[in-house]
Amino acid sequence: MEGTEDPPLESQLREFGVTYSLRSADGEADRGGKPGRKANDDEPPAGWLGASLAGGAHPLLQHVFSGGPAEQAGLAAGDSIVAIDGLRMSVAAIEKLVRRRRPGESVAVHAFRRDELITTELTLAPAPDDTCWLTLDAKVDEATQARRRAWLGREA
Numbered sequence: 001m002e003g004t005e006d007p008p009l010e011s012q013l014r015e016f017g018v019t020y021s022l023r024s025a026d027g028e029a030d031r032g033g034k035p036g037r038k039a040n041d042d043e044p045p046a047g048w049l050g051a052s053l054a055g056g057a058h059p060l061l062q063h064v065f066s067g068g069p070a071e072q073a074g075l076a077a078g079d080s081i082v083a084i085d086g087l088r089m090s091v092a093a094i095e096k097l098v099r100r101r102r103p104g105e106s107v108a109v110h111a112f113r114r115d116e117l118i119t120t121e122l123t124l125a126p127a128p129d130d131t132c133w134l135t136l137d138a139k140v141d142e143a144t145q146a147r148r149r150a151w152l153g154r155e156a
Contacts, residue, residue: 016147016151019135024131025127025131030131047099047127048068053094056091059091060078073121073123079113082117103125
């Protein structure tokens with residue numbers, strides 16, 4: 001396989017009796033590896049900023065995802081968020097606000113880009129399914145078990 005496209009992990013792992021699952025992240029610190037918090041089926045999806053944050057008490061846009069809400073609002077990596085909807089924000093406060101808000105809701109963002117104050121409206125999007133966890137299928141045929149043993153080097 002050549003190129004920059006993601007490999008077909010789901011089908012490749014299925015050959016070894018491994019289920020590949022995706023979900024939206026539960027927050028900035030969520031690194032995957034497990035199903036995540038169980039949301040109520042009636043609960044609407046959380047909003048998504050379209051950027052990763054750093055800085056704690058002084059939020060900094062670390063990465064702005066291409067085509068995401070932050071980029072569409074004119075924000076860029078390195079911008080320092082001062083306030084959202086007129087309230088001073090920390091990284092934790094932004095994460096809490098975004099989890100409470102729903103896709104389609106707009107927020108007024110005030111940020112500094114170097115020494116220039118930027119005020120823009122950002123419309124939250126649905127959080128993408130970008131966080132993975134894997135599980136071993138308990139019931140697989142002998143050929144799949146043999147491939148899994150050869151891959152992992154042990155009984156799984």
